[in-house]
Amino acid sequence: MKKIIAPVDFSDTAANAAIFAGNLAEFYGAELWLYHSYEVVVPVTEYGYSYVSITEMQQAAEHELAEFKNRVQNALRRTITIQIKAENATLVDGLSALCDELDPALVVMGLSGKNALTRLVVGSNTIRTIHNLDYPVLVVPPKATFIPIRKIGFACDYKKVIETTPVHLLKKIMHDFNAELHVLNVEYIKGTAPATKVEESMYITELLHELKPTYQTILSADITNGINWFADKEKIDLMVVIPKKHHLVEKMFSRSQTKELLYHTHVPVLCIRE
Template sequence: MKTIIVATDFSPAATNAAHYAAEMAVAINAKLFLLHVYQIPVAYLEVPVVLNEDEMREEADKKLIQLKNELDIKTGDKLNFETEIRMGVFFQELKELCEKVQPYAVVMGSQGTTATERLFFGGHAVYAMKHLTWPLITVPPEVKFNAIKKIGLACDFDKVIDTTPVEEIKLLVKDFNAQLHVLNTGKQKVFNPNIIFESGLLQEMLAELKPNYHFTTNSNTDEGIIDFSERNHLDLLLVLPKRHGLIDTLVHKSHTKQLVLHSHVPVMALHQ
């Protein structure tokens, strides 16, 4: 049975992502695994603060039960659940669980609603999207799951055989019976025969999915992708971080972080 892991810090944005994941799990008959990771904070105060780990865990356990009950009601008790609370570093604990569970996907909120949530959980989302090798979906605040009928793939047509996770893309498109739209994000200003060659290879690799192909003329890659997503009413946008360095660009240029942190469309990172 497929498993979707939901990483939550119980913030409104993370809870919204959990509701999104629950509806997705029902759509593909998957189990939902709720994960909460907490850390004992280091307090730099003149008067030492006593932090009771048992109390922190007890509080987290109550919130996890409450979230599970909410999702049970939302889905009409159609879901199988597992839950786990871990103490440690968020990414390491998430990675360890993924190695154990081998999830279909991991789902997180793309950002929090408060400044603190945006700093901490938004940072977790970007870091995980760069480094987690399992499929990761970041869900924007307020986005609800209806159906995934249109999936977009941002691609720069460079070394497509070595770097495109074709089987994962095929599985995703077939599971949701979706249309695939491939966007060429390359910025070639002159004729490049290699792009034509790579384009032909990708068309052959994805032929059974019968995708629609598009290109952007926007010199700013992320703006072009966002515009494409909105104009085509995409339900899910696929990016391939290890391949074209898109996520690296996002983290180092504050204005392009908007694609992941402020996108109106859920973004899914697939690693080859």
């Protein structure tokens, strides 16, 4: 059985992402794992003892996680298999170890919050996970509700596509969802494409030939606006991006963007490592 992992911090953002993951698991016949990591801060009294023991923290975390599991299950139409795990670890280290153990099809996370501080903390955790986890991470915006995934968009910059495109994983994702693939390239300046970009577009066409995708290049001064416009126009259910340091994912997740993609779209974004 395929497995989906949803990291949980008990926020509304995490609940929305976990319920999305639960619907995804229900629809595609997968098992859902709810994972919570915590780090024990040990304030030492004058007597040399901490206020809260690791055992107490573990028990409290497991209790909250069990309650959270019920919340997720009650939001679904049918009963699914939901496993829970809580442990004393950093999010990235603990999640990486669990992924290596379970080999999940997806890790599903949220990205937002009710205030600037929550957005900063939750957002930084998600971005850190994207850059350090060797598994696909599906980022669920706060307004996203689950629908069967029929159309998948792939944002491609046509740069070093042979070296950076995880073709095998992309094909597996398309096979699992049995969806249409729409490849999007966003250009900033109108004009003739350089020879290198033409060559790279030929490479990606060959790499993805068996998936029979459609290809579009659009002009947009802002990549998030361009992707949002494309997703709405083509009724895309999920966008795929390949995180590249200081490039596409940095622009997409930067809080300085006027309209940040993940804070202003209903379309989930699947990040897969190059």
